[in-house]
Amino acid sequence: MEKRETTAYCLNALLKAGAEQAETVLYNTERTELNYENGEINLIRTTVDTKLQLSVIKQQKLGKIILNQVSPQAITQAIEEVMTITEGAKPDPAHAFAEAQPAQNFTKGATTPDLDLMYQRLKTFTQTVAAQFPQTFLRNIYLNFTRSNSSFRNSNGVDFTTQKGIYHVSATFSAQDGEASSSFNYTGYSTLDLNQELLEGGSLRLLLQNSSRELHPIPLSGKFTGEIILTPDCLEGFISSLLGISITDAPLITGTSIFKDQLNQLVTSPLFTLYSRPVSPEIASGYFFTSDGYAAQNSTIIEQGVLRTYLLSLYGSRKTGLPKAVNDGGAYVVAPGEESLNTMIKGVKRGILLTRFSGGRPNRNGDFSGVAKNSFYLEDGEIKHPLTETMIAGNLAALFRNITAVSQERVNFGHGIYPWIASTGVTISGQ
Amino acid sequence: MLTDLSQYTDLFSGYTELRYQENSGLSIGFLQGDNTTNAKGSSGGVCARVYQNGSWGFASSPDLTAEGIRFVITTATKNAAFLDQKEHKAGAPLPSSVYNAKQDYSTTKPRLTQNQLVEFMKELDQYIAARYPQVTSRWVSLNCSEQKKSLITSDGSSAYSLLPQSFIMVNLTVEKDGEPISLSEIYGGRGHFEDLFSHPEDLSPEIDQLVEHLMQKRDGIHAAAGLKTCILAPEMAGILAHEAIGHTTEADLVIGGSIAGSYLNKEVASPLVTMVDFAHTAFGETCPVPVQVDDEGTKAEDCVLIEGGILKGFMHNKESADRFGVSPTGNARANSYVDEPLIRMRNTAILPGNDDLAEMIASVDDGYYLIRTNNGQADATSEFMFGVTLGYEIKKGKLGRAIKDTTVSGVAFAMLKTVSMISKEFKWLSGGMCGKKQSISVGLGGPALKCELKIGGR
Known part of the structure; x- marks a missing residue:
């Protein structure tokens, strides 16, 4: 059966089996991947996968089953099982599936990988790095092309299909000089084509340039409250952590959100504007429909410091009585600021240029702490030296409230676009 | 399930591994008393990996027919x-x-249905709701998994394994001055649900203790930042063993420049420290993630990493073992059928010592007792960090106030030299996962350690 036929068949079979509402999603994925490890391209992978997801609501009870065998016998057994586990669930009137929307077919990217071009780009990248950054050792690189197709249907009339083809590259590296070694660093990005050399995408060139400068780091002594400049690679993690404890389902349903009752109020510095743009042409990856069955739309999450939307699913919205988000978040784009990165660095009296943060999971009140990796000490407007054994601690909400500058420069990772941001009030401690 | 792969060896044209794998499981969750998650799933397929003159090829497919196997x-x-x-x-x-x-x-007991498991979890949730009204938020979940594998190699190895794991996770939050403070715990480990849990009330003492810690943490203080004498509880020593030392001794990381590469047969730790990556059995008992044969068909052997403070060896697959001129240790593991085997830890532990935990705490004048962690990361330089979600200050040999969430860090091969006491008590951490390219189950364990660590705080 074709994908749409399979989801239609499953939908009808679930309704016939007694489901009051049903949702069926079928994904097919094929990935071609080149692996480089410790000095050589050592592996080519071709992986094929299927995922069929069947969800049922009956008498306000929810059941879900996921399988990757889609023979008629496997589907029949899965339908029987999902109906049984649904019977045993506890009722919750907030369970629901998306309302009817116009049927849509979404497409993006190539249909097949160009393996010769992938090999050529990877080979050129490793040779260029060896020539231009001789102290940098490429630990591993993964270059893949993922072709994915999906069909999403539900019993309310939702009928979406998608075809996507995306290249993704990621690299882990460190610098070495005799017995001295820098901390490893990593980055990656997504792209719709391989028209440009790998080194020119995302922040690869920038981080590789910095890598050899991270050799021979020096620990700080003592403890002080200082300023911090977050790089684009680092900023993404801080944004995801902040949103995860403040505007998603779980913290809002349980009432533990630090942004509870703060819709349309100032929650960060007015210098900070954050979008989620899963269907923007500037985002190579992204997604076309939400996990609960709505066609995804771009949104403004924080506008000049004012919280414009929560990231609630349909369930979260029904549970809290607050509006449902128009997307699932992710694909974050931070608006550029007015200062150059150089000017921002010149403005720092004492602090850190934080390139990578290796930290514990932040608490629900936003407190975080961790180690500043691949980072540099800033004093009197200058980059002084690379750091080792230096810890930082602060609070996520305070960090975003205390933003003092956002850079004009940004990095497009294909899955998000981020500038450098400067903030204050972080505890920095060394030996 | 596809267990006999021998009929396909005629299709091998060189060094080849052919593996069938199915990962299946279920999850049930209650958020604030509502049954938000009730799901089951499985993902299975077949994969092949081929070696040709130093180059590897890999392919996988969910198609289990002869045609699908020929394709991979x-x-x-x-x-x-x-x-x-x-x-x-x-x-x-x-x-x-x-x-x-x-x-x-597998268990030999009769299996419970998913609906019976929903009832079990509901009862557990209701116990917390009824007994602890001061808990403002609760998330109670069950995750059961089963990993089945069949392997055949062109060398002539063959293996079948079935590894079930079951974990109950309880995450609780209280408030103080409008601020949420949370604490979570994972119960369970290797085995089907029926071998690990009998009645919801059996977990009451653990839940009571969790809430007691949470109430202490609610009134807790920020740790004072800086280098401190710490007692790491056994769970923390387990993650130290894995993150800070284990990763640096994986042979692929050694080739990639790990600092451990230059320390072989040198002193890297206090003579009190011995550390082993156990294959399947430790101290006469089956480990949390037992591996008899790895995914390259190599017999899994215990790998002694540190013995009496001296770095003794690295963990290997076939290719790295050949490069280092040693025997493969059976550390090549893959998490699912779409994954190729990588050098991974199995059950990494620091061995217990002769000290008593209470005496270790009593020996600290000003420091911290660190009990629970929620994540960790290490570097090829052996600099590590891990998050601390539960700990207490130690003042003049006595436990004091609880501390808020923090992070500890250090350079492992320097920090291990500060280890001055090791407890007799030993514990495996529940639910260990490692995220090196593929997320995979690992066992991590240890005794309590007295050492010097850098703690992040205010």
Whole structure:
């Protein structure tokens, strides 16, 4: 059966089996991947996968089953099982599936990988790095092309299909000089084509340039409250952590959100504007429909410091009585600021240029702490030296409230676009 | 399930591994008393990996028919040939290693239905709701998984394994001055649900203790930042063993520049410290993640990493073992059928010592007792960090106030030299996962350690 036929068949079979509402999603994925490890391209992978997801609501009870065998016998057994586990669930009137929307077919990217071009780009990248950054050792690189197709249907009339083809590259590296070694660093990005050399995408060139400068780091002594400049690679993690404890389902349903009752109020510095743009042409990856069955739309999450939307699913919205988000978040784009990165660095009296943060999971009140990796000490407007054994601690909400500058420069990772941001009030401690 | 792969060996044209794997499981969750999650799933398929003159090819498919199996073998062979033709490495043949084994950790008890498990979890949730009204938020969940594998290699190895794991996670939050403070705990480990849990009320003492810690943490203080004398509880020592030392001694990381590469047969720790990556059995008992045969068909052997403070060895797959001129240790593991085997830890632990935990705490004048962690990361330089979600200050040999969430860090091979006491008590951490390219289950364990650590705080 074709994908749409399979989801239609499953939908009808679930309704016939007694489901009051049903949702069926079928994904097919094929990935071609080149692996480089410790000095050589050592592996080519071709992986094929299927995922069929069947969800049922009956008498306000929810059941879900996921399988990757889609023979008629496997589907029949899965339908029987999902109906049984649904019977045993506890009722919750907030369970629901998306309302009817116009049927849509979404497409993006190539249909097949160009393996010769992938090999050529990877080979050129490793040779260029060896020539231009001789102290940098490429630990591993993964270059893949993922072709994915999906069909999403539900019993309310939702009928979406998608075809996507995306290249993704990621690299882990460190610098070495005799017995001295820098901390490893990593980055990656997504792209719709391989028209440009790998080194020119995302922040690869920038981080590789910095890598050899991270050799021979020096620990700080003592403890002080200082300023911090977050790089684009680092900023993404801080944004995801902040949103995860403040505007998603779980913290809002349980009432533990630090942004509870703060819709349309100032929650960060007015210098900070954050979008989620899963269907923007500037985002190579992204997604076309939400996990609960709505066609995804771009949104403004924080506008000049004012919280414009929560990231609630349909369930979260029904549970809290607050509006449902128009997307699932992710694909974050931070608006550029007015200062150059150089000017921002010149403005720092004492602090850190934080390139990578290796930290514990932040608490629900936003407190975080961790180690500043691949980072540099800033004093009197200058980059002084690379750091080792230096810890930082602060609070996520305070960090975003205390933003003092956002850079004009940004990095497009294909899955998000981020500038450098400067903030204050972080505890920095060394030996 | 597909257990007999021997009929497909005629399709092998060189060094080839053919593996069938199915990962299945269920999850049930209650958020604030509502049954938000009630799901089950499975993902299975077949994969092949082929080695040709130093180049590897891999392919996988969920198609379990003869056609699907032929596809993965021929595609993996084609991929290896493509790379060989481009790279011309002229690599030597891999060392041969033949072993045949079967391991099945299934329960012999009658299995509960998912609906019965929903009732169990509901009862557990209701116990917390009724007994602890001061808990403002609760998330109670159950995750049961089963990993089935069949492997055959062109060397002649064959293996079958079935590894079930079951974990109950409880995450609780209280408030103080409008601020949420949370604490979570994972119960369970290797085995089907029926072998690990009988009645919801059996967990009451653990839940009571969790809430007691949470109430202490609610009134807790920020740790004072800086280098401190710490007692790491056994769970923390386990993550130290894995993150800070274990990763640096994986042979692929050693080749990639890990600092451990230059420390072989040198003193890297206090003479009190011995650390082993156990294959399947430790202290006469089965480990949390037992591996008899790895996914290259090599017999899994214990790997002594540190003995009496001296770095003794690294963890290997066939290729790295050949490069280092040693025998493979059976550390090549893959998490699912779409994954190729990588050098991974199995059950990494610091061995227990002769000290008593209470005496260790009593020996600290000003420091911290660190009990629970929620994540960790390490570097090839052996600099590590891990999050601390539960700990207490130690003042003049006595436990004091609880501390808020923090992070500890250090340089492992320097910090291990500060270890001055090791407890007799030993514990495996529940639910250990490692995220090196593929997320995979690992066992991590240890005794309590007295050491010097940098703590992040205010």
